[in-house]
Amino acid sequence: MKRPVALWLDYEPEERRPVRSLTVILRTTGCQWRKCRMCGYWHESSPDVTQADILDQLRYALTTMSPNEDFILKLYTSGSFLDEREISGGTRRRIAELLRQRQDVKRLIIETRPEYVSADALADLEEVKLEVAMGLETADDFIRSEYINKGFTFEDYKTAARVITDCGATVKTYLLLKPPFVSERAAIEDVIKSAGLVAPYSRVISLNLCNVQRHTQLEALWKQGYYRPPWLWSAVEALKTIKERKTHIILISDPVGAGHIRGPHNCGYCDNAVREAIKQFNLTQDMSILKGMNCDCRYRWELILKFDEFLFGAY
Numbered sequence: 001m002k003r004p005v006a007l008w009l010d011y012e013p014e015e016r017r018p019v020r021s022l023t024v025i026l027r028t029t030g031c032q033w034r035k036c037r038m039c040g041y042w043h044e045s046s047p048d049v050t051q052a053d054i055l056d057q058l059r060y061a062l063t064t065m066s067p068n069e070d071f072i073l074k075l076y077t078s079g080s081f082l083d084e085r086e087i088s089g090g091t092r093r094r095i096a097e098l099l100r101q102r103q104d105v106k107r108l109i110i111e112t113r114p115e116y117v118s119a120d121a122l123a124d125l126e127e128v129k130l131e132v133a134m135g136l137e138t139a140d141d142f143i144r145s146e147y148i149n150k151g152f153t154f155e156d157y158k159t160a161a162r163v164i165t166d167c168g169a170t171v172k173t174y175l176l177l178k179p180p181f182v183s184e185r186a187a188i189e190d191v192i193k194s195a196g197l198v199a200p201y202s203r204v205i206s207l208n209l210c211n212v213q214r215h216t217q218l219e220a221l222w223k224q225g226y227y228r229p230p231w232l233w234s235a236v237e238a239l240k241t242i243k244e245r246k247t248h249i250i251l252i253s254d255p256v257g258a259g260h261i262r263g264p265h266n267c268g269y270c271d272n273a274v275r276e277a278i279k280q281f282n283l284t285q286d287m288s289i290l291k292g293m294n295c296d297c298r299y300r301w302e303l304i305l306k307f308d309e310f311l312f313g314a315y
Contacts, residue, residue: 031079114160267297
């Protein structure tokens with residue numbers, strides 16, 4: 001319990017340039033909701049984790065960073081960082097103290113559901129340059145409620161975003177490309193529309209490409225042939241369109257599981273090249289990186305979009 005679930009080093013765009021980042025997945029008691037159809041992260045939780053364990057996990061993770069190198073700390077749980085049942089106010093204040101002592105953490109990014117956002121909870125992390133990520137997934141209340149089963153509304157998200165901003169922090173919004181029961185074409189259209197609606201509240205928009213996690217309702221649909229993860233071409237199309245329309249927004253996408261049958265994929269031959277292009281775009285925000293890529297499978301993807309209502313779910 002004194003080691004995090006996972007940690008890794010990468011880079012994160014910060015003020016239009018790549019900065020070293022440390023991502024830490026803390027083991028906590030987990031998400032209280034646990035009803036989202038595509039999410040299996042709560043399986044990484046444990047009812048036996050103590051607040052002291054959480055602090056030990058963070059201390060261990062911080063030893064991986066040189067004190068002479070500035071970095072962004074992404075401190076995630078399998079649920080909500082601002083949920084008192086997962087991470088208490090006292091623990092949050094202790095975490096803030098640890099980070100202030102280091103002086104090399106240039107930004108702390110945490111994740112939470114909107115119902116846990118409050119000025120009091122955010123005050124626990126005062127004097128830390130804070131970004132709060134929320135998994136809105138879509139601005140469409142029907143899709144979020146009926147297809148994803150997220151358990152909150154777009155108004156709930158907007159209310160939380162305003163509180164975060166009023167407290168001096170910034171907002172990172174997660175949008176989901178291709179929730180269950182949404183066709184390929186409709187998924188692209190929805191995420192582009194959603195990006196436009198969340199842009200006024202967001203410093204960063206993260207386009208999450210849906211993947212099939214184990215022990216989820218989505219996995220059951222996938223095994224029965226009722227779901228295919230999004231094409232990587234769909235991600236490229238969405239990223240290009242969103243960036244063209246919202247040039248001031250930092251737009252990123254982490255193609256988790258790209259190239260695998262459970263993750264976003266094309267034909268298998270071009271997957272690595274497209275995934276690497278997306279990663280380069282993340283760091284540079286240069287749309288030209290996403291243009292000019294091609295593969296024989298792109299024609300198949302275009303046909304699927306053209307005849308989507310008949311080919312919904314086709315591989």
